[in-house]
Amino acid sequence: MIRHHHERDDVVVSGIGAISAAGSGVAVNWERVCSGVPTSAVDPRMPDLPAPLSCRVPDFDPVAVLGAPEVRRTDRTTQLAVVAAREAVADAGLDPAAWDGARVGIVMGTSSGGATSYEAEYFRYAEDGPEWISPLFGITAPMGLLAGYLSIVLGAYGPNMVVTTACAAGPTAIGTGRQLLRSGLCDVVLAGGSEAPLTKMSLGSLYQMGAMSTRLHDPAGASRPFDADRDGMVPAEGAAVLVLERAADCRARGARARALVAGYGASADGYHLSAPDPDGTGIERAVTMALDDADLRPSDIGHVNAHGSSTPLNDLTEGRTISRIYGTPVVTSTKGVVGHALGAAGALEAVYSVLALEEGLVPPTANLERLDPELDIDVVTGEARKVPLDAVMTHSFGFGGQNAVVAFARP
Structure with a gap:
């Protein structure tokens, strides 16, 4: 709720x-x-x-x-x-x-x-x-x-x-x-x-x-x-x-509200200029901040649009952190389709997150043939999955240890 x-x-x-x-x-x-x-x-x-x-x-x-x-x-x-x-x-x-x-x-x-x-x-x-x-x-x-x-x-x-x-x-x-x-x-x-x-x-x-x-x-x-x-x-x-x-x-003005910007969180790893903190503590701070801002529990998030950059360190760190924070949300990374648009990536993924929330549909992660054996997350593969959604989170991380996440909810 x-x-x-x-x-x-x-x-x-x-x-x-x-x-x-x-x-x-x-x-x-x-x-x-x-x-x-x-x-x-x-x-x-x-x-x-x-x-x-x-x-x-x-x-x-x-x-x-x-x-x-x-x-x-x-x-x-x-x-x-x-x-x-x-x-x-x-x-x-x-x-x-x-x-x-x-x-x-x-x-x-x-x-x-x-x-x-x-x-x-x-x-x-x-x-x-x-x-x-x-x-x-x-x-x-x-x-x-x-x-x-x-x-x-x-x-x-x-x-x-x-x-x-x-x-x-x-x-x-x-x-x-x-x-x-x-x-x-x-x-x-x-x-x-x-x-x-x-x-x-x-x-x-x-x-x-x-x-x-x-x-x-x-x-x-x-x-x-x-x-x-x-x-x-x-x-x-x-x-x-x-x-x-x-x-x-x-x-x-009688306009349609497509989604509520329910919560926002940001943090810095303070760890390395190009590598993520392997413990994911910076990510967790940003996510916790957004959840608190939205007055949501981790279990309220039905879908995470992951940063999922396809780099070895990022995906491992993010995947482990998702498991630790949320439990079992439905995860995807749309970068498998459109690549990594750097400073525009998170904006594109915000649009895709709003659409996923509206339609109750999570896109697949392209090219995911064998999940990294060190990860235990529910990543959509093959075809889009219908999922009832009330709230979703989108993750974005950048060089310098920059972390920013947004929670969207049904208006």
């Missing part, structure tokens, strides 16, 4: 938008994720890398979305975010031409920001000299311009910020947006994440770290969370945005 201590502070999700390697739009994303068909492939733009695997957004034409002049002024990270934000606003039944923009805030998460712009201008500088650097570089590459551009496009003039808690950035943005609403500073907040990290420097660095899969003989099977034969992540791009409102405001 979901219990609310202060119902006047309840914040709900009234709109969702997504674009990923599964495609553009929530409907196509959900269909692909529930099918369990992976998107990982050899990246033709990275022929000189030793492990050129990625999950790219298919058939994305930024000129069709923004027009040629605006494409020159924006990084791909921003372009993807515009697609997701516009869909989320429309899904919420909101009209930027009619809303009070001063009461609309934006909180976006990202890990690498304008990586595509940084790399392009670096090589231009190295090959042609400083006089050839684009004068637009200062507005395409900086992370803060991601939220700034959305404010221009959508007429959102309230608090505007980017959070950069590595791969935990999506839930961090949602938790921050919820606080903006509870504080009274905003009436609507667009919260989410966007990432376009598929550059030679980024992928090359991940390979050198040993974080990337090298499963070149089976590219589609490279991202395999919790599988005994996992050997690393597959980098991805994408964006997702959730429209957050106070529950009372959503009801007053």
Whole structure:
């Protein structure tokens, strides 16, 4: 039974938008994720890398979305975010031409920001000299311009910020947006994440770290969370945005509340810059915080959308921690289908968690053929599973020991 201590502070999700390697739009994303068909492939733009695997957004034409002049002024990270934000606003039944923009805030998460712009201008500088650097570089590459551009496009003039808690950035943005609403500073907040990290420097660095899969003989099977034969992540791009409102405001305008943002928790491992604390104590602190915030028991969580990055250490630590905290929730990692979109991953997974809660349907973990024998968790495989759900939790963890989790419940 979901219990609310202060119902006047309840914040709900009234709109969702997504674009990923599964495609553009929530409907196509959900269909692909529930099918369990992976998107990982050899990246033709990275022929000189030793492990050129990625999950790219298919058939994305930024000129069709923004027009040629605006494409020159924006990084791909921003372009993807515009697609997701516009869909989320429309899904919420909101009209930027009619809303009070001063009461609309934006909180976006990202890990690498304008990586595509940084790399392009670096090589231009190295090959042609400083006089050839684009004068637009200062507005395409900086992370803060991601939220700034959305404010221009959508007429959102309230608090505007980017959070950069590595791969935990999506839930961090949602938790921050919820606080903006509870504080009274905003009436609507667009919260989410966007990432376009598929550059030679980024992928090359991940390979050198040993974080990337090298499963070149089976590219589609490279991202395999919790599988005994996992050997690393597959980098991805994408964006997702959730429209957050106070529950009372959503009801007053006759809109649909898709989910209650019931609880939020965040912590730092304080252990290592790239490896998780093997005891999972940081994860447990974040989860406990979210449960307390939501006034939920661990057994109330019927489904966990796991971080499940397909890396050996993360999956082992997370899986053991899930067993210790919750007991036997139904677990999935959608990264088996769409890869690891870094700072956008948690935002995408928040969207998938809302849909799982709405439909009572948990997507399968793609490529999971043999569960790591050191784990004892109920991971969905093969096909999506119907499960009655009242509350779900989504996990996101990042380099630097960043942990952020969000509990969603039926409104």
